[in-house]
Amino acid sequence: MNAQVLLAATLICGMPFAHAQHKHVHGEGRLDAVIDEGSISLDVELPLDAVVGFERAPKNDKQKAALAGAEKILNDAATLWQPTPAAGCSVQSVQVGMPKFDGEHADIDANYVFHCADPAELKAIETTLFKHFKRLYRLETQRSGPVGQGAQRLTPKKPVLVW
Amino acid sequence: MTHSVDQAIRIKELTYRWPRQCADCLAISHFAVAHGERVFLHGPSGSGKSTLLALLGGVALPQTGRIELLGQPLTALSAHARDRFRADHVGFVFQQFNLLPWLSARDNVLLPCIFSTRRRERAGDPQQAAARLLTHLDLAPALWQKPAAELSVGQQQRVAAARALIGQPGILIADEPTSALDAPRQQAFIDLLLAETAAANAALLFVSHDVRLAAHFDRTVALAEVNCAATEAAT
Amino acid sequence: MRAVLLLALKSAWARRLTLGIALVAIALASALLLAVERVRSDARASFTQSVSGVDLVVGARSGAVQLMLYAVFHSGSATNNMRWESFEALATHPAVDWAVPLSLGDGHRGFPVLGTSAAYFDRLRYGDRQALTFSAGKPFAEVFEAVLGSEVAAQLGYRPGDHITLSHGMAELGPEHADKPFTVVGILAPTGTPVDRTVHVDLAAITAIHLDWAGGAPLPGLAIPAEQVRKFDLQPQEITAMLIGLKSRGDVFRLQRHINGYRGEPLLAVMPGVALDELWQTLATVEQTLFALSALVVAVGLAGLTATLLAGLNERRRELAILRALGAGPREIFMMLTVEGLLVTALGVFLGAALLAAGIVTLGPLLREYGVHLALRPPAANEWGLVVSILTTGLLASLVPGWRAWQISLADGLTPRN
Secondary structure, three states: OHHHHHHHHHHHHOOOOOOOOOOOOOOEEEEEEEEEOOEEEEEEEEEHHHHHOOOOOOOOHHHHHHHHHHHHHHHOHHHHEEEOHHHOEEEEEEEEEOOOOOOOOOEEEEEEEEEEOOHHHOOEEEEOHHHHOOOOOEEEEEEEEOOEEEEEEEOOOOOEEEO | OOOHHHEEEEEEEEEEOOOOOOOOOEEEEEEEEEOOOEEEEEOOOOOOHHHHHHHHHOOOOOOEEEEEEOOEEHHHOOHHHHHHHHHHHEEEEOOOOOOOOOOEHHHHHHHHHHHOHHHHHHOOOHHHHHHHHHHHOOOOHHHOOOEHHHOOHHHHHHHHHHHHHOOOOOEEEEEOOOOOOOHHHHHHHHHHHHHHHHHHOOEEEEEEOOHHHHHHOOEEEEHHHHEHHHHHHHO | OHHHHHHHHHHHHHOHHHHHHHHHHHHHHHHHHHHHHHHHHHHHHHHHHHOOOOOEEEEEOOOHHHHHHHHHHOOOOOOOOEEHHHHHHHHOOOOEEEEEEEEEEEEEOOEEEEEEOOHHHHHOEEOOOEEOOEEEEOOOOOOOEEEEOHHHHHHHOOOOOOEEOOEEEOOOOOOEOOOOOEEEEEEEOOOOOHHHHOEEEEHHHHHHHOOOEEOOEEOOOOOOOHHHHHHOOOOOOEEOEEEEEEOOHHHHHHHHHHHHOOOOOOEEEEOHHHHHHHHHHHHHHHHHHHHHHHHHHHHHHHHHHHHHHHHHHHHOHHHHHHHHHOOOOHHHHHHHHHHHHHHHHHHHHHHHHHHHHHHHHHHHHHHHOOOOOOOOOOOOHHHHHHHHHHHHHHHHHHHHHHHHHHHHHHHHOOOOOO
């Protein structure tokens, strides 16, 4: 019976191939998280629209300022990501790739690496992305970590990645 | 008049009115039953009999006046304490359906010992006390283990009497206990009851509408005479 | 107090028929609710257990869940094949620790046959990263040797040394590869995963039994005896899928992107744990609906209990008056009624759990075919949570008749009004 349910679900939702295919949904970001032996690597892809409210090249000073403000927030890894305090994690590297405005849709890609002193204590990572970017309403997360792989949908109400 | 401690039941200047009724349904200026005394209270239905029983049982409290059982003013006790007092000191026999039908005759007799430590202790060995009472009340041992529902009405009333008597409560109150019995059995039952209350040295208040039963009692009182409320309503 | 409770028990026993009906309703409802929860959590656990050591499942491009279900659970519809060259290229990728090919499509008496390499037995992990172990025999070393999952061996009564023939396709009566029998050389210990229901053979054997076949049927006039197959190149052209384990967990997303953009052919790399979670996400609504419905059934059962107790109360007015005359307070009366309801609820939940256990014993094997292993085990924390909430609701449902009895005993005093 269960397999039939599974199959039905498969057929209904179709599950279009490959999560890693770059599909662009407004207000929806993606997060790939690897938790491995004391290090956390977070790959984030955010639609520009969800971050600053537009997705073309900035037209005026106000939009330029918004873009610069967003970049500043995105570079503040310690504020954006809060791993379990007991794990003693600290920021190791931050890379924020602001869009080049060449295609139809503009995305921001960012990578954050943390190092944790006590990886056994690491149980969750909370993000403040939703507080900073109100137009972002969903972060589809894939995770590979000590207890295996998993997918989780982070939202403003549930901004914590747990495993 | 004797001192109140010597009285089993003593009522003074009592009035009672059921909730949401404008007239008193019971007003007794004085009524008393002495220790070991056996009183026939003549009370046809509507004379305030149920109310008096509720007051004596302590499940209702008078608006004014005193009601003392064995020297203890009931009005001074909490509801819980009145329940305890009733369990300890008063045995009741009702008109019929006195028994829990799903318990055996013997277990029905033993019920007061569940609710009252005092009566359990006074009964000595409760099982033996129950056996003795049932034997005295003329119930064949073969019937003791039967569920109460399978006994005849007369047998049930005798089991009820045994239950009221176990653990020697100071007061026995019987409310029309014979009305479901035929005439010959009525007299036999009353004889048994009188003998057993005498043996237990308990006061007996026997309430009935049937005056013919009054002959064997120490004293007969008509409720209509002591109840001023009824008198007033009647006149 | 104990004696009063005993009295309540005796009184309840006297009304065992009506209470029994309420009890059965609660038992069935509890069993349903517990079963929904058990199947939900055990399905998740057994699916997750099956993929614990695999970082990526790779196959021809199709649906992620479809690929994973077919490759790992051998259920659902078959996917296209991927080329052997792609397997070789990916297996030697620097990030890849191990790679195992999977070739599906044949069966043996309803059990799927998996063509793979001997590395499968070393590399595959299940449950809490446990390795496969043999309860008898050893891995296959020759072309026509087979290793059976525990359930295959148990159900069909095979031992090492027995001979089996494979059939083409999963149908029990599909055309047989009767000319090329296999020798059972090993039987795996139970894992609680689809491995238990799989017949494992060497990948080369899959090629070998199809040498003289074309389009799903033997080629007329061409029969290659089993002894001769070794003269042929038994390297497959295509396989169904492959499992990949990585040297470092951190490479998973990078390699996944690499495979999804693979130049040789359109491939799909699935992180099995992610695909399962996504599947659960889409199934969450169905689960919640089922759960809500069964919770509602429990509520109906408990409402039935309240109704039964309330209805019985009118007939028990005399009983209550007798207890009052004996010295029982309204509190004790209230307690007797409440305890009675709570007791029926507790018995009902207990009976429901027993029913669930009986159901697992009788129906569990059926679900195994779909990769769901229901274990006979004491309730887990979440099930205790359900039990406690049923009991709490039962208590609330019993407070109603308790409160009513309190009222009646206060109003009636020593003389019941009818």
